[in-house]
Amino acid sequence: MLEPEYKEALKLGQKEYKACVSKGEDPYLPALDEILAARDIAGEQDLGTIQVPINLIVGTKTAGRANSFARNFMPIASETSEFAVKWERLCQSHLEEGIRDPVKAYEYMNRFYVEEGNKRVSVLRYFDAVSVTARVVRLLPEKDGSKESELYYEFVNFYQISKINFLEFSKPGGYVKIQELLGKEPGELWSQEDRRSFAGAYYIFQNAYYSAGGKNLSSTVGDALLAYLEVYGYPSLRGKSTQELKKEISKVWEEITLQQEEAPIDVKLDPSEKKQGLISKVLLVDESKTIRAAYVHDSSPEQSGWTEGHERGREYIERVMNGQVKTSPYYHALDHDPQSVIEQAISDGNSVIFTTSPRLLPASLKAAVEHPEVTIFNCSLNQPHRYIRTYYPRMYEVKFIIGAIAGSLAGDDPVGYLCDYPIFGQIAGINAFALGVQMTNPRAKVYLEWSSVGGVDSALKRLTDQGIRLISSQDLVRRGDEWHSFGLSLISDGNQVNLATPLWQWGTYYEEILLRVKNRAVKSEYTETSKAMNYYWGISAGVVDLRCSDKIPPSAVKMAELLKNSIRTGICNPFEGPLYTQSGRVLENDQLLSPAQIISMDYLMENVKGEIPPYSELSDVAKATVDLVGVSPATKDKRS
Numbered sequence: 257m258l259e260p261e262y263k264e265a266l267k268l269g270q271k272e273y274k275a276c277v278s279k280g281e282d283p284y285l286p287a288l289d290e291i292l293a294a295r296d297i298a299g300e301q302d303l304g305t306i307q308v309p310i311n312l313i314v315g316t317k318t319a320g321r322a323n324s325f326a327r328n329f330m331p332i333a334s335e336t337s338e339f340a341v342k343w344e345r346l347c348q349s350h351l352e353e354g355i356r357d358p359v360k361a362y363e364y365m366n367r368f369y370v371e372e373g374n375k376r377v378s379v380l381r382y383f384d385a386v387s388v389t390a391r392v393v394r395l396l397p398e399k400d401g402s403k404e405s406e407l408y409y410e411f412v413n414f415y416q417i418s419k420i421n422f423l424e425f426s427k428p429g430g431y432v433k434i435q436e437l438l439g440k441e442p443g444e445l446w447s448q449e450d451r452r453s454f455a456g457a458y459y460i461f462q463n464a465y466y467s468a469g470g471k472n473l474s475s476t477v478g479d480a481l482l483a484y485l486e487v488y489g490y491p492s493l494r495g496k497s498t499q500e501l502k503k504e505i506s507k508v509w510e511e512i513t514l515q516q517e518e519a520p521i522d523v524k525l526d527p528s529e530k531k532q533g534l535i536s537k538v539l540l541v542d543e544s545k546t547i548r549a550a551y552v553h554d555s556s557p558e559q560s561g562w563t564e565g566h567e568r569g570r571e572y573i574e575r576v577m578n579g580q581v582k583t584s585p586y587y588h589a590l591d592h593d594p595q596s597v598i599e600q601a602i603s604d605g606n607s608v609i610f611t612t613s614p615r616l617l618p619a620s621l622k623a624a625v626e627h628p629e630v631t632i633f634n635c636s637l638n639q640p641h642r643y644i645r646t647y648y649p650r651m652y653e654v655k656f657i658i659g660a661i662a663g664s665l666a667g668d669d670p671v672g673y674l675c676d677y678p679i680f681g682q683i684a685g686i687n688a689f690a691l692g693v694q695m696t697n698p699r700a701k702v703y704l705e706w707s708s709v710g711g712v713d714s715a716l717k718r719l720t721d722q723g724i725r726l727i728s729s730q731d732l733v734r735r736g737d738e739w740h741s742f743g744l745s746l747i748s749d750g751n752q753v754n755l756a757t758p759l760w761q762w763g764t765y766y767e768e769i770l771l772r773v774k775n776r777a778v779k780s781e782y783t784e785t786s787k788a789m790n791y792y793w794g795i796s797a798g799v800v801d802l803r804c805s806d807k808i809p810p811s812a813v814k815m816a817e818l819l820k821n822s823i824r825t826g827i828c829n830p831f832e833g834p835l836y837t838q839s840g841r842v843l844e845n846d847q848l849l850s851p852a853q854i855i856s857m858d859y860l861m862e863n864v865k866g867e868i869p870p871y872s873e874l875s876d877v878a879k880a881t882v883d884l885v886g887v888s889p890a891t892k893d894k895r896s
Contacts, residue, residue: 262335262344265382269330276327285322285329286315288362288369292395301394305358307387308368309422310380317362317371325374329381339375346379355380358389365397365408366421386459387422403428418446423458425478426515432894434478436883437485442894457493464501468509479515484508486618486641487625507625510642514788520640522787523851525650527768527797547581547608547770549573550601552594554613556587563587566612566635569762573770576763581770594619602630608773610766611635614679614885620644631773636885638680638855640788645778647769648681650794652688652854654758654802655728656830657819658744659692661756661804662726663700664812666693670701670865672719674729677708677881678868678890683857688830689728690861696815704866708878720747746807755808756816759801765793792851795824836862858887 276283313329316322324339326332333339349355359373368390370377380388396412399405406428414431415421425431435442438454446454461484462470462477470480485493487508493501505512514520557564570583584606589597594616601609602623607630611620614636624632624643637648662671671693675682690702703724705715719727728744743757769791772778781789793799802820804813822828833843837859843849858868868889874882882890 261347261382262331262340265330265343265378266332266335266340268328268382269326269332272326272328272330273332281327283326285325285327286369287319287322288315288317288364288395290319291315291364296398298396298398301396303363303392303394305389305391306419306421308361308390308392309387310377310385312366312422313361313368313370313377313381313388315367315369316374317369321370321374325378329374329378331378343375343378346375347382350379350383355388358391361390361392363392363394365404366411366424368392417443419451420446420454422455423478423481424476425482426474426476427479430478430482432891433482434485437482438490453494457490460496460498461493461501464498464505465512467498468502468505470512473513473516475512475515480505480512483511483515487511487622508643510786511625513786514640514642517640517787519852520787521638521790521852522785523855524781524789524791524793525796525851526793527772545774546579547773548604548606549581549583549608549610549770550586550598550604550606551583552586552589552597552601552609552611552616554588554590554594554615563612565760566610566762569766572763573766576767577770580774589616589619595622598623598632602627607631608770609633614881617641617644617884631778633769636680637790637792638885639790642786642788645789645791647765647791647793649760649765649800650792651681651758651760651800652684652830653794653823654800655685656688656692656823657802657816658728658756658758659689659694659702660696660819661692661808661812661816662689662728662744663693663695663697664815665755665808666697666700666726668699669726670703670722670724672703672705672724672727673864673866674705674707674712674715674719674727676706677878678706678874678887679881679885680855680887683860683868683887684831684854686864687857687861690864691830691835694861694863700863702861702864702866704860704864706869708875709869709873711875716747753805753807755805757803757805759803761799761801764797765799768793768797768799790855792855795820796826838862838864856887858889 273283324331324333331339331343346355355376357373357376359376360371361368362371373390377388397405397408399409407425410428410431411424414435423434432442435444458477458481461481465477465480470477473480484505488504551566551570553563553566555563557567567585570585573581574583584601584604586597586601589611598609598611598619609620609623609630609632611617611632612635614634617634617636617639620632620634621641621644624630628643632644634644634646635648636646639646673686673689675686686704693700693702703719703722705718707715707729709715716727725747726744727747744755746753746755769778795801802816804816819828823830829848831849831854833847834841834845835843838861839859842859860866860868868887870889871879871882871891871894874890
């Protein structure tokens with residue numbers, strides 16, 4: 257007579273079987289041979305005898321073994337069958353001495369298919385075992401350029417250094433990020449103690465995540481873990497109980513749920529979707545309430561033109577907002593613990609915090625989670641974080657106009673472009689400039705160099721040594737006691753004549769943001785969307801502009817004004833097809849790139865001579881910035 261375990265397992269199998277049939281799905285286990293019938297295999301890897309997570313075992317190797325089990329690996333054969341007797345004997349053996357013999361399985365796309373030992377897997381799953389010992393052969397699919405293929409090969413590379421197979425992400429980039437968040441160098445091997453410690457912390461986190469409602473989300477445990485670690489860090493994860501973790505998970509829950517979004521960022525292109533009239537705008541502002549706003553910088557105005565620009569914006573706010581806003585600057589945050597600097601700003605009574613560098617993003621995020629009563633903005637782009645807002649100007653619009661001016665002046669000469677970091681938004685600036693040059697001078701080439709590779713002087717020399725005199729750069733250079741925008745300049749015999757300068761109107765940007773804080777528009781936007789908010793304003797919002805010198809012919813100045821007004825009114829868009837990259841066509845006629853596509857550009861236009869530098873060639877400061885907001889080509893050799 258059979259013991260009750262098989263009867264209970266049979267009920268579970270029959271329930272799963274009926275549920276699949278009712279949904280029109282195949283009720284039996286999938287067979288790998290059938291899956292691979294229409295797919296090419298690039299090779300095999302013998303992984304030896306390893307521990308395989310039970311939840312990743314999804315089928316059998318051959319179809320002949322599949323029909324004895326429902327899709328949840330529970331049995332569906334009759335209680336009187338020989339199969340039932342063998343299953344129950346194996347069950348008894350497991351209870352008395354444990355199942356010791358490894359099963360044999362194949363791994364394909366990080367899912368496992370059993371060739372020998374299906375009943376052993378079934379019994380272990382019935383008893384909620386976490387893993388099973390298995391002799392595994394990995395079948396590698398052909399790389400086809402799909403997201404699934406990219407994600408899988410990232411996993412394969414990660415497995416080679418970590419031997420971890422239970423960690424999964426829904427989007428590419430997760431395995432590189434987890435290696436970084438655990439404090440390991442790219443490609444650094446994991447020790448056995450590393451694996452044991454991480455596995456223990458992972459499964460405690462998984463229990464807390466599921467207890468908090470994670471099973472109702474479409475994102476993976478790995479996705480949620482990344483969101484947690486970006487706020488609290490790996491040391492904070494280790495040694496915590498399930499209840500302690502559950503409490504912290506609740507604090508970052510919106511950051512975790514954001515991982516479900518295929519497009520997690522809501523890009524705001526103008527200060528408001530619906531323009532308010534002046535009267536309604538004034539009535540919404542609470543004039544009696546003074547906002548205290550802190551500006552946290554990674555450097556000082558004396559050492560950084562970038563910081564100087566933001567400080568001028570802060571001083572502008574003090575002048576024009578008539579006591580409605582009280583501001584305070586905090587310098588050199590990276591020379592100390594940036595978290596403590598932000599905490600000090602909050603302790604000083606500031607309810608709005610602007611952190612003006614992408615390198616302050618991690619500290620900004622943690623502070624925002626711990627202080628939901630404070631509104632924190634970070635000056636960066638393309639950041640999918642729910643608890644902070646990011647802001648950045650659409651400088652590519654001005655770069656397009658400057659490129660048109662450069663093309664009109666170049667004649668048969670090449671044009672140079674000096675960029676600093678290969679990060680989100682900067683590639684759009686390069687490409688917009690190149691398209692502007694191409695519009696007025698179709699045959700002209702744009703020679704690209706990077707100040708983050710060898711320094712500004714070296715990069716500039718690489719251009720001038722090629723006889724290039726017309727050079728555009730966003731870098732600020734110090735002369736005496738003042739910073740000067742390089743802009744578009746004519747350089748000859750060491751002399752520089754500035755021709756056109758992009759203007760970063762930080763005062764206007766901050767004024768509009770703070771008015772939106774006062775009239776509660778920022779809070780309203782937060783509640784109206786479940787996505788991260790990135791403010792990406794441009795010429796139409798008055799946060800970027802262009803100044804032309806009297807050295808430029810009047811016809812070129814007139815063209816620049818015409819282009820600026822066309823961009824402001826939406827008549828002209830720099831990224832309207834047809835567009836061609838260094839490798840081929842991107843857009844057909846009349847097609848437009850979306851804001852997300854512009855922000856995340858990681859390729860160069862066909863008339864650009866140069867490339868996006870690899871991570872290994874960048875300066876230490878550039879690497880620190882690229883780690884946070886770098887485009888894919890700049891981090892490619894870091895990932896490998």
